[in-house]
Amino acid sequence: MDEPALDFETAPAASDRDDALQLSLESWEGPLDLLLTLARSQKVDLKQISILALVEQYLSFIAEARELKLEVAADYLVMAAWLAYLKSALLLPKDPLEDPSPDELALRLQLRLQRLAAMREAAARLLARDRVGRDVFLRAKPEGLRDVKLRRWDASLYDLLSAYGQVKLRSEPVVHLVSRRPVITLDAALHHLQRMIGIKLDWAELADFLPPDYHGPLRRSAIASSFVAALELARQGRVDLKQAGAFEPLYLKAATMGRPAA
Amino acid sequence: MNPIDDRERAIEAMLFASDEPLDPRQVVARLGDDGSIGEVRAFIQAIAARHAGSGIELVERGGHWHFQTPADLAHLLRRERDDPRKLSRAAAEVLAIVAYHEPVSRAEIEAIRGVQTSKGTLDVLMEAEWIAPAGRREVPGRPLIYKTTDAFLQHFGLGSRKDLPGIDDLRAAGLLDPVDLAFDEAMGELDLVKDGEEA
Amino acid sequence: MNPIDDRERAIEAMLFASDEPLDPRQVVARLGDDGSIGEVRAFIQAIAARHAGSGIELVERGGHWHFQTPADLAHLLRRERDDPRKLSRAAAEVLAIVAYHEPVSRAEIEAIRGVQTSKGTLDVLMEAEWIAPAGRREVPGRPLIYKTTDAFLQHFGLGSRKDLPGIDDLRAAGLLDPVDLAFDEAMGELDLVKDGEEA
Numbered sequence: 001m002d003e004p005a006l007d008f009e010t011a012p013a014a015s016d017r018d019d020a021l022q023l024s025l026e027s028w029e030g031p032l033d034l035l036l037t038l039a040r041s042q043k044v045d046l047k048q049i050s051i052l053a054l055v056e057q058y059l060s061f062i063a064e065a066r067e068l069k070l071e072v073a074a075d076y077l078v079m080a081a082w083l084a085y086l087k088s089a090l091l092l093p094k095d096p097l098e099d100p101s102p103d104e105l106a107l108r109l110q111l112r113l114q115r116l117a118a119m120r121e122a123a124a125r126l127l128a129r130d131r132v133g134r135d136v137f138l139r140a141k142p143e144g145l146r147d148v149k150l151r152r153w154d155a156s157l158y159d160l161l162s163a164y165g166q167v168k169l170r171s172e173p174v175v176h177l178v179s180r181r182p183v184i185t186l187d188a189a190l191h192h193l194q195r196m197i198g199i200k201l202d203w204a205e206l207a208d209f210l211p212p213d214y215h216g217p218l219r220r221s222a223i224a225s226s227f228v229a230a231l232e233l234a235r236q237g238r239v240d241l242k243q244a245g246a247f248e249p250l251y252l253k254a255a256t257m258g259r260p261a262a
Numbered sequence: 263m264n265p266i267d268d269r270e271r272a273i274e275a276m277l278f279a280s281d282e283p284l285d286p287r288q289v290v291a292r293l294g295d296d297g298s299i300g301e302v303r304a305f306i307q308a309i310a311a312r313h314a315g316s317g318i319e320l321v322e323r324g325g326h327w328h329f330q331t332p333a334d335l336a337h338l339l340r341r342e343r344d345d346p347r348k349l350s351r352a353a354a355e356v357l358a359i360v361a362y363h364e365p366v367s368r369a370e371i372e373a374i375r376g377v378q379t380s381k382g383t384l385d386v387l388m389e390a391e392w393i394a395p396a397g398r399r400e401v402p403g404r405p406l407i408y409k410t411t412d413a414f415l416q417h418f419g420l421g422s423r424k425d426l427p428g429i430d431d432l433r434a435a436g437l438l439d440p441v442d443l444a445f446d447e448a449m450g451e452l453d454l455v456k457d458g459e460e461a
Numbered sequence: 462m463n464p465i466d467d468r469e470r471a472i473e474a475m476l477f478a479s480d481e482p483l484d485p486r487q488v489v490a491r492l493g494d495d496g497s498i499g500e501v502r503a504f505i506q507a508i509a510a511r512h513a514g515s516g517i518e519l520v521e522r523g524g525h526w527h528f529q530t531p532a533d534l535a536h537l538l539r540r541e542r543d544d545p546r547k548l549s550r551a552a553a554e555v556l557a558i559v560a561y562h563e564p565v566s567r568a569e570i571e572a573i574r575g576v577q578t579s580k581g582t583l584d585v586l587m588e589a590e591w592i593a594p595a596g597r598r599e600v601p602g603r604p605l606i607y608k609t610t611d612a613f614l615q616h617f618g619l620g621s622r623k624d625l626p627g628i629d630d631l632r633a634a635g636l637l638d639p640v641d642l643a644f645d646e647a648m649g650e651l652d653l654v655k656d657g658e659e660a
Contacts, residue, residue, distance in 0.1 A: 029551060032575025107647055111640045115573050118636040123557035125626035127548065130532035130618045137530045137538050140281030143331055143478040145491065148342045153390035155349035155357070157418045161427060163351060164358035165437030168429070170376050266515050272537050274516025275530040279538050292537065312515075316465050317473025317508075331474040338471055339478045341491055 031079035034058065036113050036120075046114045051106040052090055055083045182218040189225035190232060197239055203251040206230060266312075269297065270305045277309070283326030349390075353383050357392055360408050361426060365396045367405035384408070392417065468496065469504045476508070482525030482615060523614040523621055532618075552582050556591060560613065560625055561637055564595040564606035572640070583607070591616065 028034040038057040039049050062080045065072050086109075089102035130136050184192075196209045206226055214222045230252055233239040239252045266274075273289055284292075286302040293302070306327055310320040319332050331339060349357070356379055359371050372379050387393045396409040415422065432438050465473075472488055485501040492501070505526055509519040512528075519528050530538055548556070555578060558570050571578055586592045595608040609622070619625060628637075635643050 029574070030576035104644070104648070108640060108644055111643050111647070112573075112575065115636055115640065115643075116575065118631055118634075119554055119557050119561065119573055122561055122625070122627060122631065123550075123553040126557055126560065126617055127553055129626070130535070132529065132616045132618070134539065135532045135535040136618065137275070137279035139329070139477070139528065140279060142480045143339055144480045145338075145475065145478060145483075146340045148340055149345040150342045151389065152344050152346045153349050153353075153386065153392075154346045155354055155417075157420075159349065159354045160358050160361065160418060161432060161435075162437050163354035164362060165432050167355050167359060167375055168432070168438055171374060271514075271516040271531070272534055275534045275538060276516075278517050278528070279530050294537075309516075315470075316511075317470040317475075318477045318517075329477070331478045332470075335471055335474040338475055338491060341493070 031058075031076050032112065032116055034061070034076070035079075035109075036116055039113055046110065046117055049110060049113070051110060052087065055087045055090075058083055059087070182216075182221065184214075184218065184222040184225045186225050186228055186232075189222065189229040193226055193229045193233060194238075197233070197252075197254045200253065203242065203253045206250045206252060209252075267305070269293065269301075270308055273302060273305050274309050277306075277320065277327055278329055280328070283323055283328035285326045349386070350383070352379070353386050356383050357387050357410075357414075360387070360393050361410050361414070361423065364409040364423070365399075365407040366409075367399050367407045369405055371408075466504070468492070468500075469507060472501060472504045473508045476505070476519065476526055477528055479527070482522055482527035482611070484525045520618070521620050522618070523611040525611055525615070527615070548585075549582070551579070552585050555582050556586055556609075556613075559586070559592050559607050560609045560622065561628060561631065563608040563622075564598075565608075566598050566604040566606045568604060569639075589616075 028037070035054060035058055038061065039046060039054050041057070042049055042053060059080055062072060062076060086102060086105055089098070090106065094101070132138060192211075193209055200209070207223065209226060210219065210222050227250070230239060230241060230250070234241050234252075234255075238255050240255045241250060241252050243250045272293060276289060276292055277284055286299045286306065289302045289306070290297055290299055306320070310327075313320055313329075317331065317335060318329055320327055320329055355375055356371055359374050360366055363370065363374065366374075368379060368384065384393070388395075390413075391411055392414040393408045394411050395406050397407060398404040399407050410423065414420075420426065427435070429438070471492060475488055475491060476483055485498045485505060488501045488505070489496055489498055505519070509521075509526075512519050516530065516534065517528050518531055519526055551574075554574060555570055558573050559565055562569065562573075567578055567583070583592070587594075589612075590610055591613040592607045593610050595606050597603040598606050613619075614621065622628070631637050635646065638646075
C-alpha cells in the first residue's frame, strides 16, 4: 500500500520529542490517532509493526507529557493503562488459559490501526481528485430546465346551461312559483262542491266529489280546498257533515233546510 | 477528428465557465500570455463554427461572446404541462351570462346574477380565452364590456351563439325547474304510493 | 461536417442547459416522445464522443451526465473566489469512511476512527449534500445509517462508487471489513498454519 499523502510532520522523532510535545495532545484526534502516528515513525508496513515497541513509544510519550505538566485527557490515560497491561502480558510467559491472549489483543490493535490508516489515505486521495469548483468547472449560469404548468379550465356545456338556469331561477323566482303550481282555489272548490251537492242526494264521501282526473299535487290541493269549502257550506247551513271519528272518511250531503246538522 | 488547438480549448472552457459573456480582450487577459486579440477572435470564430448546428451555440452579444442553447430548442428547456381545473360554479354562471347577454359589462353581470362578481372570476374566463373585452359601453363611466370568443364556441361544441338553447329549451330540459316544484312532485309521488297501499 | 441528428441536438441542449446532471430517464421524459432509454443513452455517448478533447466535456457521474471543463485547464479557470468547501481532517475522514463502507452508522464510523464524531462533522457533510441518511440498521437501537449521494460523486468526479480511489485494493486486502471479521479470519489462518505445522 502506498504511503499516505497526509502529512505526519507532527510525529515526534526521538531527537525532537520536546518540540513535538509542544504541539501534542491538541493535535491528535484521540489515542488511536496518536498511536497511528507513532506507528508511522517505525517506518515499516503496519502489518510488520512491532506492537511492543509501539506500546513503549506511547507510554513514554504520555509519561513525558505528564512530566511537562501538560493536561492529558482521560481517554489517553485509559489507553495508556490498557497498553501498560498489554505490555506486561506480552512480556510475561504465555498463559494458555488467558482469554483473550495478549497476542490476540495486539492483533486487534494492529487491525484497527490498519483500518484507520487505510481510511486516512483514502480521504487524502479523495480530496486530491479533480473537484468541481477547484479543478473542473460547470456553467456558471445555465438556462435551467423548467416545468411550467399550463392551467387549462374545464367545463362542459351542461355546466354552462345549468349555471344559467340557476341564475334565471334566482332572478325570477316569484313568476315561476305562481304560474307553475297546480292548485284548486277555494273559490273553484266552492263552486264545484255546490254544483255536485245538487246532484248527489245521499251521504257521499268528500273524495267522491272531486273530479276523477285529478292526480298528484292537484288532487292534494283539491282535497284541501274542497274540505275548506265543505266547512264553509256547513257554516252557511247548506250541507250536513258527518264523520265516524278522527281521520275517518268525511261524508256530506245537501242540508235538509231548517234542521241542524247531525 | 483533428486534435483541437490547446488555446482554442482553453478559450472554449473559459467561455463555458464564465458567469458573464466575455469579449476577446478579457479572454486575452485571462489567458495570461501574449496572444493577440486578433488570434483570440479567430479562435472564437472557430469554436462558434465547430458548434454550429449542434445543441449548443456560441453567440456574440455586443462584442461579448457566450454559450447558449439554440432558440428553436427552447420548448425542451421550458416544458409546459397541462394542469386541468374544473371551472367554479360562479365562473360558469358569469360565462353563461356573457354568452346569453353579450356584450355585457361587469355591472350588468352582477345585476343578472344578483351577487357581486370578483375580478378574479372574469380573469379566469379571460385566461381560459373564453371571454374577451369587446370595447366600452357608451354610458357614464364607460364600463368595459365582454363577449365570448371563438375558443368558447369551440370548447363547448357550438357552431355559433345561436346554437345556445333558448329559455324554453332550458325549461323543457328541466334546467329551470324551481326547487319547490321539484319538491311538490316528489311529495305527489309519495301520495300515489300511499293510495296504492290503501287500495 | 454532417448535420447532427435532431434528437441528438435536443439532448445536447438539455444537458447543456440543465442546472443539474440528468440521467437518460429524465431526458426521455423531457423529450416527450416515445424514444427509448437505450436510444437516449446512445445519443449521449455520441455527444460525449463529439466533445472529447475540446474545452467542454460531457461526463457521467452516478448515472447522471453533465458538461464540465477538463481538469487540465484548471489553472486558467481557477479564480481566487473559487474556494471549494475546505474540509477538516475529521470531516474528510468521516466522508471517506462513509464512501468506502456505506451504508454505515455513526457508531461504525467511530469504531474505525477511535474517537467520537462531533455532531458538526456529519452536519457539514450533509449540508454539502455529500452524505445523506439511508434508513436505519435493523439492530438494537435501530441506528441511523448514512450513504453518499450523487452530488458527492459529481463533486469528486466519480462515475460511480467503483471509481473510489483504491477501493478494489482495500476490499481485496480486507481493510473494509470490520475488525472482528478480520480478526476471526486472521485467527483462522493462524489456526490453519498451526494445524499444518502439527501435521
